Amino acid sequence: xxxxxxxxxxxxxxxxxxxxxxxxxxxxxxxxxxxxxxxxxxxxxxxxxxxxxxxxxxxxxxxxxxxxxxxxxxxxxxxxxxxxxxxxxxxxxxxxxxxxxxxxxxxxxxxxxx
Amino acid sequence: xxxxxxxxxxxxxxxxxxxxxxxxxxxxxxxxxxxxxxxxxxxxxxxxxxxxxxxxxxxxxxxxxxxxxxxxxxxxxxxxxxxxxxxxxxxxxxxxxxxxxxxxxxxxxxxxxxxxxx
Numbered sequence: 001x002x003x004x005x006x007x008x009x010x011x012x013x014x015x016x017x018x019x020x021x022x023x024x025x026x027x028x029x030x031x032x033x034x035x036x037x038x039x040x041x042x043x044x045x046x047x048x049x050x051x052x053x054x055x056x057x058x059x060x061x062x063x064x065x066x067x068x069x070x071x072x073x074x075x076x077x078x079x080x081x082x083x084x085x086x087x088x089x090x091x092x093x094x095x096x097x098x099x100x101x102x103x104x105x106x107x108x109x110x111x112x113x114x
Numbered sequence: 115x116x117x118x119x120x121x122x123x124x125x126x127x128x129x130x131x132x133x134x135x136x137x138x139x140x141x142x143x144x145x146x147x148x149x150x151x152x153x154x155x156x157x158x159x160x161x162x163x164x165x166x167x168x169x170x171x172x173x174x175x176x177x178x179x180x181x182x183x184x185x186x187x188x189x190x191x192x193x194x195x196x197x198x199x200x201x202x203x204x205x206x207x208x209x210x211x212x213x214x215x216x217x218x219x220x221x222x223x224x225x226x227x228x229x230x231x232x
Contacts, residue, residue, distance in 0.1 A: 033219070037157075042205065042224040088157055094220075097211045100166060102149045103220055105159035 002027045006091050006106035012114050013078065013085060021076045021109045023091035032074035033103065035090040036060060043090065049074055078111065086113045116141045118208050120223035127196045128231050134181075135191045135226045137206030144168075147209045148182070148189045149220070154202040162204070165189065193228075201230040 004025040013019045023032065034046040045058030049068040063082025068074055074093075078085045088110050092103035117140045127133035139148070150162040165173045165182050172180050177197075181190045193200055206223040 040227075043222050045219065048219060090157075090159065092159075097209060100147045100164075100209075100211060102147070102151070102161055102164065102207060102209065103159075108157050110157075 004091060004093050004104050004106040006089075006109050008109060009107070011109055011111045013111060014114060016080045018077055018079050019111065021078070021089055021091075021111070023074045023076065023106060024072055025074075025093045025104070026072060027093055027095075027104060028071070029093035029095055029104070030071070031094045031096075032068070033092045033094075034058075034064075034066065034074070034076045035092065037088045037090060037108075046076065046089075085111055087111060116143075116208055116210065116221050118206055118221050118223040120206055120226050122226045123224070124227045124229070126229045126231060127193070127200075129196055129198060131196055132192060132194045133196055133228065135193075135204050135206075135228065137189045137191070137223055139187050139189065139206075139208045139221075141187070141208065141210070143210055143212075145211060147211060148180075149207040149209070150178070150180070150189075150191045151205045151207060151222075152200075152202045153205065153225075154199075159205075163191065196230050198230050198232060201228055203227050 007022045031050045033048040035043040044060050047066040049055035065077045090108045091106040094103045119138045146167045148165040152160045152162045163175045177194045179192045203225045205225045207220045
């Protein structure tokens with residue numbers, strides 16, 4: 001079955017550590033996105049990529065980095081520069097906007113700083 | 115810039131009753147798509163319903179239906195015969211279909227938390 005897979009489901013980070021969240025899709029979607037969600041809050045866009053080897057900053061990119069070397073993969077690195085990384089992270093993918101579909105979401109990764 | 119507003123942070127409904135969640139949006143485009151997503155306690159985002167702006171007919175999916183008022187830029191979600199499993203955060207979203215640039219991402223509202231009382 002086609003879908004989007006995020007791993008791990010839970011991740012713990014020590015202060016000063018970089019961690020990478022995985023996002024893989026087998027839907028042949030061109031675009032991929034990373035969102036951050038804090039408790040009781042909406043979705044805030046971190047980074048997005050509309051094509052391989054290209055990505056753009058979203059609304060809260062500071063302290064995060066991404067790569068898009070393959071169409072299927074869009075990993076997110078939370079760097080030590082991100083001062084408050086504890087949050088729920090959602091990855092999503094989509095077809096071309098003209099197709100008129102929304103996003104397909106992964107099941108998320110909960111990151112906790114210990 | 116396009117914006118999506120959900121003015122009800124929280125709503126409550128009795129089981130088997132009907133509830134309507136409000137959503138308004140602002141755009142100068144005539145062609146676009148609107149969505150309602152559900153996020154239950156599992157945090158998985160689930161597409162509930164989708165509306166194409168050029169279609170006047172309101173979309174329906176089983177117990178879920180929308181009231182799409184294009185001139186008023188309103189897109190409310192009606193849940194009929196509410197069930198305990200409907201308890202979730204609901205997000206309204208807008209998408210510009212034009213490819214290219216930074217304008218075609220989904221724009222989300224801030225969400226409405228729906229509680230279903232037994």
